[in-house]
Amino acid sequence: MKWANVRLFALNFWSNATKPKTFFLLYAIFMLLTAYAAVGSIQKHITQNDIRLEHQKKARQSWEANPDKHPHRMAHFGTFAFRINPSLAMFDYGIESFTGNTVFLEAHRQNSVNFSEATFSTGTLRFGELSLALLLQLVLPLILFFIGFSGVALDKQNGTLKILLSQGATWKEILFGKSIGLFAVSMIFFIPIILIVAISLLVFTSQIADDFLWMRMLLISLGYLMFLFIVSSITIVVSTQSNSPKNALLKLLGVWLLMVVLLPKSAQAMGNYWFPTPTKLAFQSTIEKEVIQKGDSHNPDDPHYNHLRDSVLTVHKVSKVTDLPFNYSGFVMREGEKITSTLYRKHHANLVEVYQNQNDVTRFTAFVNPFTAIKQLSMIMSGTDFASYIDFQNQADDYRYKLAQTMNELQMEYISPKKKSGSEGKVHVVDHEHWEEFSDFSHQPMSFSNSISAGLPALMAMLLWIGLAFLLLVYTSKKAKAI
Amino acid sequence: MIKYKLFFQQCIRSKEVWISLVLITILGIVGIIIGSKHLERQQNAIAEVRAHQEEHFDRQVSLHNEDLGLLLYYAKFAYINDLDPLSGLSIGQADVNPTVQRITIKTFEGQKFDTDLVNPMNLQSGNLDLSFVIIYLFPLLVIVLTFNLISEETETGTWRLVSIQARSKLGFIISKLLVRFALLFVVLIFLFLVAKFMLNIPLNRDFLLMIGLSFLYLVFWFSLSFFVIIYKKSTGFNALLLLSIWLVLIILLPAGINAYVSSKYPVPEAMSTAIAQRDGYHVKWDTDKLATIKKFYAHYPQFEKYGYPTDGFNWLWYYAMQQMGDDDSKKEREALSSKIELREQTSRWIASVVPNMHLQLYFNQLAGTSMGQHMNYLQDTEAFHESLRLFFYPKIFEQQHADTVDWKQFKPEYHKAKADLVPMQGMLPLLVASILLIALAVPKIRRL
Numbered sequence: 001m002k003w004a005n006v007r008l009f010a011l012n013f014w015s016n017a018t019k020p021k022t023f024f025l026l027y028a029i030f031m032l033l034t035a036y037a038a039v040g041s042i043q044k045h046i047t048q049n050d051i052r053l054e055h056q057k058k059a060r061q062s063w064e065a066n067p068d069k070h071p072h073r074m075a076h077f078g079t080f081a082f083r084i085n086p087s088l089a090m091f092d093y094g095i096e097s098f099t100g101n102t103v104f105l106e107a108h109r110q111n112s113v114n115f116s117e118a119t120f121s122t123g124t125l126r127f128g129e130l131s132l133a134l135l136l137q138l139v140l141p142l143i144l145f146f147i148g149f150s151g152v153a154l155d156k157q158n159g160t161l162k163i164l165l166s167q168g169a170t171w172k173e174i175l176f177g178k179s180i181g182l183f184a185v186s187m188i189f190f191i192p193i194i195l196i197v198a199i200s201l202l203v204f205t206s207q208i209a210d211d212f213l214w215m216r217m218l219l220i221s222l223g224y225l226m227f228l229f230i231v232s233s234i235t236i237v238v239s240t241q242s243n244s245p246k247n248a249l250l251k252l253l254g255v256w257l258l259m260v261v262l263l264p265k266s267a268q269a270m271g272n273y274w275f276p277t278p279t280k281l282a283f284q285s286t287i288e289k290e291v292i293q294k295g296d297s298h299n300p301d302d303p304h305y306n307h308l309r310d311s312v313l314t315v316h317k318v319s320k321v322t323d324l325p326f327n328y329s330g331f332v333m334r335e336g337e338k339i340t341s342t343l344y345r346k347h348h349a350n351l352v353e354v355y356q357n358q359n360d361v362t363r364f365t366a367f368v369n370p371f372t373a374i375k376q377l378s379m380i381m382s383g384t385d386f387a388s389y390i391d392f393q394n395q396a397d398d399y400r401y402k403l404a405q406t407m408n409e410l411q412m413e414y415i416s417p418k419k420k421s422g423s424e425g426k427v428h429v430v431d432h433e434h435w436e437e438f439s440d441f442s443h444q445p446m447s448f449s450n451s452i453s454a455g456l457p458a459l460m461a462m463l464l465w466i467g468l469a470f471l472l473l474v475y476t477s478k479k480a481k482a483i
Numbered sequence: 484m485i486k487y488k489l490f491f492q493q494c495i496r497s498k499e500v501w502i503s504l505v506l507i508t509i510l511g512i513v514g515i516i517i518g519s520k521h522l523e524r525q526q527n528a529i530a531e532v533r534a535h536q537e538e539h540f541d542r543q544v545s546l547h548n549e550d551l552g553l554l555l556y557y558a559k560f561a562y563i564n565d566l567d568p569l570s571g572l573s574i575g576q577a578d579v580n581p582t583v584q585r586i587t588i589k590t591f592e593g594q595k596f597d598t599d600l601v602n603p604m605n606l607q608s609g610n611l612d613l614s615f616v617i618i619y620l621f622p623l624l625v626i627v628l629t630f631n632l633i634s635e636e637t638e639t640g641t642w643r644l645v646s647i648q649a650r651s652k653l654g655f656i657i658s659k660l661l662v663r664f665a666l667l668f669v670v671l672i673f674l675f676l677v678a679k680f681m682l683n684i685p686l687n688r689d690f691l692l693m694i695g696l697s698f699l700y701l702v703f704w705f706s707l708s709f710f711v712i713i714y715k716k717s718t719g720f721n722a723l724l725l726l727s728i729w730l731v732l733i734i735l736l737p738a739g740i741n742a743y744v745s746s747k748y749p750v751p752e753a754m755s756t757a758i759a760q761r762d763g764y765h766v767k768w769d770t771d772k773l774a775t776i777k778k779f780y781a782h783y784p785q786f787e788k789y790g791y792p793t794d795g796f797n798w799l800w801y802y803a804m805q806q807m808g809d810d811d812s813k814k815e816r817e818a819l820s821s822k823i824e825l826r827e828q829t830s831r832w833i834a835s836v837v838p839n840m841h842l843q844l845y846f847n848q849l850a851g852t853s854m855g856q857h858m859n860y861l862q863d864t865e866a867f868h869e870s871l872r873l874f875f876y877p878k879i880f881e882q883q884h885a886d887t888v889d890w891k892q893f894k895p896e897y898h899k900a901k902a903d904l905v906p907m908q909g910m911l912p913l914l915v916a917s918i919l920l921i922a923l924a925v926p927k928i929r930r931l
Contacts, residue, residue, distance in 0.1 A: 127734060281585070
């Protein structure tokens, strides 16, 4: 294989592809779409974060405005955690629109994360969302198919191919040359998008610095470069194996439909079918039952709490809880919070595992479907994937736990041991300075190392597909027929 | 008649046609199975709630018989959005929005938008239900069956023969199209029949309307294809053009419109309401008790006879505070619902000029799975919540014991989605679009 010849074929493909007027039309349409998607995504990112930060502030203001009161009232006053939209969500929405962004944090209760965009959307959301990533994952491959389907098939049909081969060109040179040519064409679509993203990141950086932002960007770019090369070589391979351009086009469209629409949808449906999600009631009542088994703080005859009380009394050598050096009811609530939180976390982890199992079906189809591989890689690196969402949930729940326990400790320390129960009134109260001392929730974006471990399968699938693309080109060049 | 028989044979002779017909039938059946699974899951959840509710009340009564106020702090009452069998065909928003809610008589706003356990990845991927097969995939089949209808004849040289021998060239094309249309319609009817028996759908107006609209949707895509192929361009060009139209209509346009609606109408009101309801209730722990109770009686004058107890903790004051969570967030709540309505109206208005979006929204409405209908369900849940309050408030204030209440009467209650639809409104956009396309093709027909 002579590189000079490969270059020749690549250049020839380039000039043939970019010359026709229809190409300019296509390009213009694509750029308009890019502009529309870019403006929309940037605007959405900024307004959403403004809204969320503003409400985080508002919620905090009313928290701090509380007068001196019983700390348990503060534990129920609670606060809100608002999820921050990561910077790269400007590029890839991932599952952002389907994940809630507001959760109320209070003692004893793990509330659901509410108000996803989908909650307030009509059925039109299900047709897909116009993001820059969608253009690269879904529209650009189709455009490459349109540009490249006749790449070899047309030469075959009009006999040019026979002349080329008889003049000393080899199949390998033709296939690699044309694939590189098509890949080069894809760059004039790809580079503007990546530039837009880079500039937006520089201009509109949010207050919260994402972990390894530019490293993420680099991985995303590399991922798409690989993806576009894979698509280009598949196009040329299919074109070579078809006896007419029409057949090549039909085959490629079939591939697109299968890999972009049908396979991902059915993989997720399959996961959902194989690993059914428990109902909310079943989930909650299992936890409730286990809590009661372990120790029910509301039950005056509960063995766990009776035992606890007796041992506390013995240690402090007193006979009544009101003689203890701390508020006993705060102590009981601290114990209760510990039990319920541990059980909740255990069951929530199981639930997340069910979801993971459902998603794994899709994740592993990345090895047979490069479109899924890039989709996964792209949203994981953008921080808009499932793992990032679970990360937020965990952060919020950790904060919730800390809030409840801090209030319980304040109660133990500052509320008179004589006050057995109840949190009403102005007598048994804690100074309001303590509210300010307890810092506000702030959503930390997913750490880069976690993203890497979540994205490893997708990254490996991508590398595998690059290898496969080369093998396919070599294999086809050995088997190909000129007629 | 023999002409149609021959056309039919010619059409089904090709392997690709067979494969695609079999494929779409299988996908359609898979879609129906997915729909029936969805309904089954809801039925299981309902059965679970029914069984649980009785047990739940028994436990609460045995724990807190003397303290009804405390009991109602814990007691949860189920209110169910009973899905129509048709929703198995068009799952719509029924997977995002919970259909089984268990509420307490405390502040309603704090519980209204609680979500079910859902995997967001499933939501994003969307449901492969029958409506998806009809809206996304049937058009592709129409394209596959028709894109080379004329161009194939011109490219193989048979068109000249046809133009000499056929009585009417237009008649020739139309009969060929009709054969293909009939073939697809048979598949469609077959799928609806399978759905009818698998999901036990009654043969009512809504079901027939769904079939009728699907029929018109096919007519629209055939008209579109007719409009394109009548220009007698090459096979490859037709394929490219039709598929680009499919891509724009089915994916890009709806995605663009959705982006427009969601960025034009963001919903900060949801978060404001959440904060307002929290503050509305919790701040009352520190404010004047008398003022809170007065405000409560301003809302419910009929309870004024229970007086103004302001010493220490009492349930009247507590539930008055809870009520303030709802009452003090009224402004934000109203802003939220008008924003949601605005979103729905805008989408529907724009959708009426994009046949596939129109069909999706209309299907969802027929099936009771649209966003608007979910809002109606939430409204009814609120009314249900209110009736519980009115029932229990006096009992709590009179400090009645829990066993004086007949708890058996509190079975889970059901909401049935209503679809007040004018059939003509559903058909009109599809009809207009088809007629427009055919009218545009008329000048070309003359020069066939």
